Amino acid sequence: MSVQAIERALLTGKWEGIPQDTSFADAADIAKQSSREISQEGDGLEDKPIDEWFSFTISAQNVSAEQEIIRLAVAVACLHSFVQANWTGPDLDFQVSDPTEVGSLLHRKAVTELAHGGEPAYHLADVPLFLRVAKLLLELPYDHCPSVVWWRLRAWLVHQQVLDEPTAVPADLLSSVEPLLQSFASHPDLAGRLILEQGLLEHHLGHDKSAADYFIRAARATQLEYELTGALGKRTKFNKPTDDDTTDTEQSKTTAAQTTGTTEQAGAVASLTTRIPETLALNDDTLLEQTEFTSSSASEPGSRLAHLNPSSQPALHPLDQSILLALCLNVRNTSPSHGLTAEQMKPYVNRVISHPKNWSRSTLQLQALVDQMPTADSTVSERLLYFHSIPLPSKWEMEKELALRYLSLGVVKSALEIFERLEMWEEVVKCWQSMERRERGIAIVRDLLEGRKAEADTVIAREKVSAQGRRQTLDAMREAKLWCLLGDLEPENALDHYNKAWGISKDTSGRAMRSLGGYYFARADYPNSITCLRKAVAINPLLGRSWFILGCSYSFTRCVTLDDEDGESWNNLASIYLRMGEAGKRIEMEDSEEVKTGDLVYSDETSKSIPFSNKMLAFRALKQGLKFAYDNWRMWSNYMIVAMDVGELSEACRALGRIDGAESVDADVLDRLVDAVTRAPANPDDAVEGSGSGGQAVLNPNEGHGLLRRVNDLFERTILPRVSSPRIFRARARLLTWQGETDVQKWREAVGEVEEMVDVLRNFGPRAEGFKWKLQARSILRTFMGRTKDFEDEPQWSRLIESLEEIRKEE
Numbered sequence: 001m002s003v004q005a006i007e008r009a010l011l012t013g014k015w016e017g018i019p020q021d022t023s024f025a026d027a028a029d030i031a032k033q034s035s036r037e038i039s040q041e042g043d044g045l046e047d048k049p050i051d052e053w054f055s056f057t058i059s060a061q062n063v064s065a066e067q068e069i070i071r072l073a074v075a076v077a078c079l080h081s082f083v084q085a086n087w088t089g090p091d092l093d094f095q096v097s098d099p100t101e102v103g104s105l106l107h108r109k110a111v112t113e114l115a116h117g118g119e120p121a122y123h124l125a126d127v128p129l130f131l132r133v134a135k136l137l138l139e140l141p142y143d144h145c146p147s148v149v150w151w152r153l154r155a156w157l158v159h160q161q162v163l164d165e166p167t168a169v170p171a172d173l174l175s176s177v178e179p180l181l182q183s184f185a186s187h188p189d190l191a192g193r194l195i196l197e198q199g200l201l202e203h204h205l206g207h208d209k210s211a212a213d214y215f216i217r218a219a220r221a222t223q224l225e226y227e228l229t230g231a232l233g234k235r236t237k238f239n240k241p242t243d244d245d246t247t248d249t250e251q252s253k254t255t256a257a258q259t260t261g262t263t264e265q266a267g268a269v270a271s272l273t274t275r276i277p278e279t280l281a282l283n284d285d286t287l288l289e290q291t292e293f294t295s296s297s298a299s300e301p302g303s304r305l306a307h308l309n310p311s312s313q314p315a316l317h318p319l320d321q322s323i324l325l326a327l328c329l330n331v332r333n334t335s336p337s338h339g340l341t342a343e344q345m346k347p348y349v350n351r352v353i354s355h356p357k358n359w360s361r362s363t364l365q366l367q368a369l370v371d372q373m374p375t376a377d378s379t380v381s382e383r384l385l386y387f388h389s390i391p392l393p394s395k396w397e398m399e400k401e402l403a404l405r406y407l408s409l410g411v412v413k414s415a416l417e418i419f420e421r422l423e424m425w426e427e428v429v430k431c432w433q434s435m436e437r438r439e440r441g442i443a444i445v446r447d448l449l450e451g452r453k454a455e456a457d458t459v460i461a462r463e464k465v466s467a468q469g470r471r472q473t474l475d476a477m478r479e480a481k482l483w484c485l486l487g488d489l490e491p492e493n494a495l496d497h498y499n500k501a502w503g504i505s506k507d508t509s510g511r512a513m514r515s516l517g518g519y520y521f522a523r524a525d526y527p528n529s530i531t532c533l534r535k536a537v538a539i540n541p542l543l544g545r546s547w548f549i550l551g552c553s554y555s556f557t558r559c560v561t562l563d564d565e566d567g568e569s570w571n572n573l574a575s576i577y578l579r580m581g582e583a584g585k586r587i588e589m590e591d592s593e594e595v596k597t598g599d600l601v602y603s604d605e606t607s608k609s610i611p612f613s614n615k616m617l618a619f620r621a622l623k624q625g626l627k628f629a630y631d632n633w634r635m636w637s638n639y640m641i642v643a644m645d646v647g648e649l650s651e652a653c654r655a656l657g658r659i660d661g662a663e664s665v666d667a668d669v670l671d672r673l674v675d676a677v678t679r680a681p682a683n684p685d686d687a688v689e690g691s692g693s694g695g696q697a698v699l700n701p702n703e704g705h706g707l708l709r710r711v712n713d714l715f716e717r718t719i720l721p722r723v724s725s726p727r728i729f730r731a732r733a734r735l736l737t738w739q740g741e742t743d744v745q746k747w748r749e750a751v752g753e754v755e756e757m758v759d760v761l762r763n764f765g766p767r768a769e770g771f772k773w774k775l776q777a778r779s780i781l782r783t784f785m786g787r788t789k790d791f792e793d794e795p796q797w798s799r800l801i802e803s804l805e806e807i808r809k810e811e
Contacts, residue, residue, distance in 0.1 A: 567629025680704025
């Protein structure tokens, strides 16, 4: 029997090249023996850890390769059974144990032991014993099966998703699998999988930069080539595409192709067949099901992928699809939650779902995925085939996401029903609070803590009392979490409840220390806040929010509390936030390792590595500091840059207006502000969703008509009276063109301003050496006239034609 061949089969999920007479009959004997031992023991099990319930303490000496591979196969079977029950479905066709006292002990004990890093495990996860047994088996010594380190990585990634929050993993977990890459040199698909899974673990831990590096390495390992480009096309059924460079006629599209030596040849990809869930049609009156491209090429000249037609791209292997989705995850990680993120992610997702080749990746529609899990529409092996290569959410996470969608739509009752069924009490309480019934939430938490409220029917079945009528119990981590939740609901007793939680957990609950740290910080008790938060980050160093508040406490203690009206201190505090990476890691800056007083080391490159929550904290610190340093142009410049990055465009506009001097006008910022205005429909009524009119609507101050007044004032009162440049004129022309698209009076005013700009260029342009003022003037006129052709019958139109003819004659 070839150990390497069996290991490879276990990793890939494909039983190929293995002799038919190979048997794992001994594995069944091991399982049966373990079951007999449990049933014979009876009482006294609750006081023993699970590893003592089974004969897991196998000596590392004289263990044959066959014994090790059997042990590894049992661990993989346990892990995948847990995954099948909680992620992929269908339901298991066997029972782990009957609902006796021993079965209840098994479940409760497994959930308790799966708690890690101060975070409780989800108590309604099905068959948690399988995950616990798998991890115990994988932690045993192995001399003949080098792939065990990969399975440990997989088990840790699954374990992380059972916890309330991500926690630290063993320091050598990622490095221990690196030697495997050398042995997979002739198997690029395996190498790509391993690197991808390393990246997915880093993604789950919140290490975005490291995850992105792994995803790119995975693409290189499988020789996947991809480009993000633009192609002419239309999204609506009535849109007529043109060659104009506008967002309406351009659609970003990921162009991905495989070359010789990739994971699979084209023929092999085409031969992949599987039963996948049905894709639900959009059925929209206006939008097309998919973007309809009108150009045959989407790549730049000289591109290796220029030969691909964006409307007819080759099918990708499922592993390459997984890598593309991972790259899409990185977009989500490094971007704030707004529409731009969805647009950035859409090309990657569209490229994958255009050729679904795997069950897990084809079910991206939430309700469809929830409904498909318990069914048997495809085989278990097919569902598990690429499970470890994609961040597929568990069934409770998918249902939670569905409930959150209901909540965002105001369908609170449906959301509440789901949260109660999932026993996610924190979300249940939020639902009651949204209905202004906080007392109902308090009553639920108190009933749970005092044993007056039974949990779900599945728990009741497991917790059937014995003849002695023993009371239902909560594990320490869950009980501590409930006390913290009660503290959130009862601010007047919060300190007592948080301390109670800390005591019940025997000084292990990260949630309790985070709550205490936040409690003291809100009351400006920074020394106690620091003490609690230091304990919190020692328990779980991955939660960035704890590091942020800890840094805040230190900063307030060291500088701001000395003089809370010192603008420079607030500016330095902002610098600290921008130099903190995820989980308290320091961002590497290019210029200097020292924090510069009055200035920020902040570039497009470093900005990508800074978590959005850090940027928001820096924004608030600068906003507070400007109250006491209103004339500090450097702080206004810092404020403008950070405001743009967090989407506070109205404040960025205000900051740009405070910065004096021709050299200080940031043309990039000005262009982005104009873009934010002109993205909205020019007619205010068209920019309002539902019934109503623009005059009655509450406008978003950071885009469209809500931002227009500030941008207009910026041009008219600050920039144009003192500064002139081609980019500024072009930006102003774009704004005027947008304003004049529907309103004839606005159009007439815009004509006057366009003529004024042309006159300025005619008078001062010849004085600037090398400045092509005629080209600029003609461009402004042609752009304005091209966008406002509906006003050709107006008298002012002839003036525009005359101006254009005069410039042509002068040339």
